[in-house]
Amino acid sequence: MPLHPTHPTLYQIIICARSREKNFFKLNLVIKNWQTKFSTSNRIRSLEKIVKMDNEFNVITEGKASILFPKNNKVFYNNVQQFNRDISIAAIKIWSKIFSEEKLNKAQQKKGSDINIQSSSKPSKTYTFTILEALAASGLRSIRYAKEIPNIKYIIANDLDLDAVDLINKNVEYNELSKDFVRANQGDACSVLYQHRSFPDRFDVIDLDPYGTAAPFIDGAVQAVEEGGLLCVTCTDLANLTGSNYPEKCYANYGSIPVKGEFCHEMALRILLHTLSTSAAKYRRRIIPLLCCSIDFYIRIFVRVVTSPVEVKNNPCKTSMLYVCTGCHSYYTQPLAKVTGKNTYVPMVGPIVNNSCEHCENKFHVGGPIWTHSIHDKQFVLRMLEHVKESNNETYQTHSRMLGMLSVIMEELDIPLFHNLSALAGTLHCTSPSLKTFCSAILNKGYKVSASHAMAGSVKTDAPMSVIWDIFRSWIQLHPVTMKNIKENSPARKILAIEPRFYYTSKC
Ligand SMILES: C[S@@+](CC[C@H](N)C(=O)[O-])C[C@H]1O[C@@H](n2cnc3c(N)ncnc32)[C@H](O)[C@@H]1O
Ligand SMILES: [Zn+2]
The missing domain is CATH 3.40.50.150 (Vaccinia Virus protein VP39)
Structure with missing residues (x-):
């Protein structure tokens, strides 16, 4: 327990020292070693210093650490x-x-190498x-x-x-x-x-x-x-x-x-x-x-x-350029190189996209390279x-958040980037299907789908954009949009001008 006396007298210091001494026995090995090294008077002198510190600093406890943080707040704590x-x-x-x-x-x-194993019983x-x-x-x-x-x-x-x-x-x-x-x-x-x-x-x-x-x-x-x-x-x-x-x-x-x-x-x-x-x-x-x-x-x-x-030679195959449509935000990644034979690397032929987007006819932004x-x-x-x-809340005060994040990450598909359901619906000016409905439709079409830990409402999938838009087209057949509110050359009009190839049913 950190000490906070305002005006420590010698008596207070000794009392504090005694109560701290009791705690010493409960603490870890490091402190036990410390105790054996120093005499009582040394300990009291050291505790005097600590009591003085308590007057100048706030004490913040996080995990097993109690940290002095200057009251004038000069050093960063977040x-x-x-x-x-x-x-x-x-x-x-x-x-x-x-x-x-x-x-x-x-x-x-x-065996017999010079690697230093300090204990032979449980190395x-x-x-x-x-x-x-x-x-x-x-x-x-x-x-x-x-x-x-x-x-x-x-x-x-x-x-x-x-x-x-x-x-x-x-x-x-x-x-x-x-x-x-x-x-x-x-x-x-x-x-x-x-x-x-x-x-x-x-x-x-x-x-x-x-x-x-x-x-x-x-x-x-x-x-x-x-x-x-x-x-x-x-x-x-x-x-x-x-x-x-x-x-x-x-x-x-x-x-x-x-x-x-x-x-x-x-x-x-x-x-x-x-x-x-x-x-x-x-x-x-x-x-x-x-x-x-x-x-x-x-x-x-x-x-x-x-x-x-x-x-290291494989790095360009793990690295891609990113193309993002400026209209409908469809995205594509293209690796920088591929392997043709044993350890023979060649550049890719590209770009992977047309001059303008096949769905909405807008141009692309080019980003990257990024790790894919x-x-x-x-x-x-x-x-x-x-x-x-x-573990529990005592070991990690953010225990439940850690569990949540690691659980979502465990389920995350190993596929670069993701869509956001509301943003996709926003592009088409339609009401959004529920995440469950949308993901079921993707699975029903034979593709994989998961969430990403990086955003609520995210959809990570290997389904191509043509399938994503097709699912939306069929959704819109059942939940129509008011076309008069949609601008003439907008991505929504271009995407919705095509008949759905796939028809949404409640079973999807
Ligand atoms: C965000 S704080 C570190 C917080 C700390 N890691 C923690 O978890 O509590 C950044 C620190 O970097 C220090 N700093 C900034 N530039 C530095 C440099 N070139 N070399 C070493 N330290 C630097 C600043 O003085 C500051 O204390
Ligand atoms: Zn587009």
Whole structure:
């Protein structure tokens, strides 16, 4: 329990010290070690400091961390990002299990190798790993990682801002963690990353959680992460990534042009993955997306990075240009290359679309390139989901939201982008069928359909646009639109001028 005395007297300090002492016995191993190292008078001196801190700071408790946050509010704290931190803790826990299993398998394969297994009885549980939080602010995230994720060797909590670094140190102390375990560091994130490019200095996990874009840190991060290590990246500059702002700004940061569309939050994930994949490719490394989430006003992705020059060659087949009709918003993706023979890559013939849209005769916007391969590893998501199901609100205060998001992601089809039912109905000026009715019609036509976690009312499907519009035409036969309200050259008129080839029935 954080202490908040207004004017601590020596008596109060001793009382506080005693009550804290009781709690010490309930706390974890780190604190037990701490107790054995220091005498009572040292402890009282340290607690005096903590009591003084309580006067200058507000204390925010999140997960197992209690964080001092200056009352004058100089260092960034964003409680809305608690979900980000909760899901990151779960993701790192599962990644570390996989990482450990892989190391164990390797070690078993080459017996007598120099890989350091610290305990011969249960070696799978004793692989330790390092974390760099490159932009750590108050240190909240690093301290939560330190207290909530097992088998961490040490964490570097880095920030450019001296006040932030000072605060990280205070928070490490306040949380009774060793400064060797959570190492506050002042530096530019890029410099820190570039200083750790070579083995054995690399980090097993690198967390980038900046204000706005993570783009300036990506080149360093893809080099400084260990083989099979984990990159956790947040971007909050969604106005750029979703195309609602300046496409040239997105191109400058990510090398991709965003196009406006209902799918824009998933497009943002795919733009960031494109940047990560092309950045890693320069160093003969490829990315393996584990989980990519669109959350409120930001995106958060978890990818592994592996050196694999052969797989890097496949990147253009996993990357596509995007065509979006300016009238009816039909969209199409076209990969940049294909494989014709064993390891022979050729450019695609294109574009995949006509000069104008086959449905409404409007022109296309060209966007991309974007990553169009898988954005989640379902085996990984399943393990996360099982772990979250076994946890509760105490472990993750955003537990129910985590369960919801991971469950939807588990069901998400591995198909790029999605439609929005109300937007499709809006294009045709008709009432919208229910999601259930529309999805049943798609299934009835022999195509797959799912929701996307990135938007309520989303429809992810492999059904071509011709089938989507046909389902709407047949729906409109039963639920007519008032044609006099529809402009002469509008997409709705063009699409509805064609008779439906498929007739909607209540069984669809
Ligand atoms: C969004 S906050 C980090 C929040 C933190 N990750 C958390 O979960 O609580 C961004 C931090 O990045 C720091 N920062 C900005 N540019 C930086 C740079 N080039 N190198 C290191 N830190 C930087 C800022 O001082 C700020 O504290
Ligand atoms: Zn069109």
